[in-house]
Amino acid sequence: MRALNVTKVAALALTFAWVAGCSSTSTQTDSADMGGSMGSEGGAMTSGSAGMGGLSGSDLPAEVANLQTVFYFDFDQSTVKGESFADLEAHARYLSSNPQANVRLEGHADERGTREYNIALGERRGNAVARFLMVNGANAGQVEVISYGEEKPAVMGHGSDSWAQNRRVELKYAGR
Amino acid sequence: MVIAMKQRLLACCVLMLLAFGVRAELVIEVTQGVDAPTPIAVVPFGWSGTTPLPEDIAEIVSTDLHRSGFFGAMKRADMLSFPQQQAQVFFRDWRVSGQNYLLIGRVSSTGGEQLQVTYELYDVLKETRVFGEQISGSTRNMRDMAHYIADAVFEKLTGLRGAFSTRIAYVTAQSQGAGQHRYSLQLADADGARARTILESREPIMSPSWSRDGSKLAYVSFESSRPGIYVQHLASGKREKIQSFPGLNGAPAWAPDGQRLALTLSKDGNPEIYTLDLARRQLTRVTHHYGIDTEPTWAPDGQSILFTSDRGGQPQIYRVYLADRRIERVTFEGNYNSSGKLTQDGRFLAMVHRSAGAGAAFNIAVQDLKTGRLDILTQTSLDESPTIAPNGSVVLYATQQGSTGVLAAVSLDGRVRFRMPSSSGDVREPAWSPYLQ
The missing domain is CATH 3.40.50.10070 (TolB, N-terminal domain)
Structure with missing residues (x-):
């Protein structure tokens, strides 16, 4: 068989293999630091956790510390629900009076349906919240929308309760 | 030289296995x-x-x-x-x-x-x-x-060309507790053996797509905290970020000519299909609609692209002809058809399908584009990401077993089924390679 008849090139190929194996062992993106020892032989390693994760509850600006930061949606819907209005208006007021503040809106979907379509759905939800904030006084430049689709569920599980908690937009104030 | 390349790749695998052991090996169980x-x-x-x-x-x-x-x-x-x-x-x-x-x-x-x-x-x-x-x-x-x-x-x-010498790429996700996950892009033989990690990240990895010569993968990675499209050379591990606009950068699909990618970008306000000429870095917008347009997949002749759109109210699969941008709707049965993949002869379309009716499941279906006949191939409930073997015999897809994501496969005629349970973590988004030289 021709394709596997490698006698002539075997020695050369083996040499290549060592070189390739060694040179590709630790391909990393900039500032790679996974904070652990992960082998990624022959592959690559990303720079790990996002530096834009936003602030956790206790770090929120005092004016918005008691407001909801997670807003839920109905199945296959991207309409902001009435129950979210009051807190989103308060976030918008804060952004309006603090032009240096920025928020990141992370849109999510439940696991049903296809992943790329759900990414699009998550973005639509994020955009709906972004529009709501802007109508109520926030500046376009203060709001960024990122969709994770179904890739980062808030809860695991495959029932309607889990799905309801995963169809959401998370509002995060960017690090000061 | 092809032989040397292959040999080099293989030798690489062996060396790595010796050094680090096998990860997330898949095992095939024939279920029918x-x-x-x-x-x-x-x-x-x-x-x-x-x-x-x-x-x-x-x-x-x-x-x-x-x-x-x-x-x-x-x-x-x-x-x-x-x-x-x-x-x-x-x-x-x-x-x-x-x-x-x-x-x-x-x-x-x-x-x-x-x-x-x-x-x-x-x-x-x-x-x-x-x-x-x-x-x-x-x-x-x-x-x-x-x-x-x-x-x-x-x-x-x-009488059918075998596909045992091909490979599959897939994504795994392992929970690290506290809402954290470790995502990895894996490459394995078609039988699941010799799995190796080609990318690891704490942020999601999605939508691997093979170049037609089997030497590269395009995929989506969120490693920069925003989605970007990357191309990685499998032999060297070298990777390159090729697209990262504000908004969505998703669903890369390699054109049959190997020169272009179809992809989804929402930089103009909502998700649209674009083609990217890789050598010239030239972006061409293909769709214009306020609805969601995504999940492009090429017809084998490179003349048209099939994609998912909710322009009709629910996700359905459409075809756009690149020459004149004419659009026709392809799927009509059921209230959710998406993630389409064509066989190499362009005749059969595998997709995620949900029948009309409350509580219907998401299944893998195949539509004969010549006769219009649609057959539902699976009976589980959260089936997605279909990918077709290069000989057109089998559709590999992701599903749930218990509460774990696994890969499973079904022949296009529905007669043969097998599962590929993983030793660890959720397995998802399989992409079957073309024939490898």
Whole structure:
């Protein structure tokens, strides 16, 4: 068989293999630091956790510390629900009076349906919240929308309760 | 040189396995075969060497053929003898034990790590030799030699080109607690063996897509905290970020010519399909609609792109012709059709499908584009990410087993099914390679 008849090139190929194996062992993106020892032989390693994760509850600006930061949606819907209005208006007021503040809106979907379509759905939800904030006084430049689709569920599980908690937009104030 | 490249890739795999062990190995379980699979006995190959060989070629061939569903492989324990050449074959014994075909072979060393493998296929009922071949390789690529033999036997007996020598890429996600996950992009043989990690990240990895020559993967990674489209060369591990606009950067799909990618961007306000000329970095917008347009996939002739759109109210699959941007709707049955993939002849469209009706499940379906007939191939409930073997025989997809994501496969005619449970973590988004040179 021709394709596997490698006698002539075997020695050369083996040499290549060592070189390739060694040179590709630790391909990393900039500032790679996974904070652990992960082998990624022959592959690559990303720079790990996002530096834009936003602030956790206790770090929120005092004016918005008691407001909801997670807003839920109905199945296959991207309409902001009435129950979210009051807190989103308060976030918008804060952004309006603090032009240096920025928020990141992370849109999510439940696991049903296809992943790329759900990414699009998550973005639509994020955009709906972004529009709501802007109508109520926030500046376009203060709001960024990122969709994770179904890739980062808030809860695991495959029932309607889990799905309801995963169809959401998370509002995060960017690090000061 | 092709041979050198392949050899180099293989040697790489072996070295890495030696050094780091196998990760997330998948194991195939045949859950349903054809009604009457053809019985075949694959006898352990003879070996004249003194030290044991690293792989059992006959076992790999036997497993390949068995899991195709087209063959029923005889158990070794039931064999009365282990013939290695024609003179040792007693057809009557094999006939009595119900076999139609017999595959025998022998391995010999030709110095160092070099091996020569001779195999012969016999028709037990006609008592004739169907064909045989002698192939060369090394102790480092015995799995490839075995898959090659399985491909040859499969093609000889079914008339269909075998896809045992191909590869699959897939994404795994392992929970690290506290909402954290470790995502990885894996590359394995089509039988799940020799899995290796080609990318790891704490942020999601999505939508791997093979270049048509099998040398590169495009995928989506959120490693910069925003989605970006990357291309990674498999031999070197070298990777490049090729697209990262504000908003969505998703669903890369390599064109048949290898020069362009179709992709989804929402930089103009909402998700639209674009093509990107890779050499010139030239972006061309293909769709113009306020609805969601995503999940592009190329027709094999490169003249049109199929995509998912909710322009009609629910996700359905449409086709856009690149020459005149004419758009036609392709799917009509059910209230959710998405993630379409075409067979190489362009005739069959595999997709995620949900029937009309409350509480209907998401299944894999296939539509014959010639007759319009749609068949639902799976009975589970959260099936997604269909990808078709290059010989068009099998659709591989992701589903749930218990609460774990696993890969499963079904033949396009629905007769053969198998699952590939993983040893760890959620497995998702399989992408079947083209034929590899």
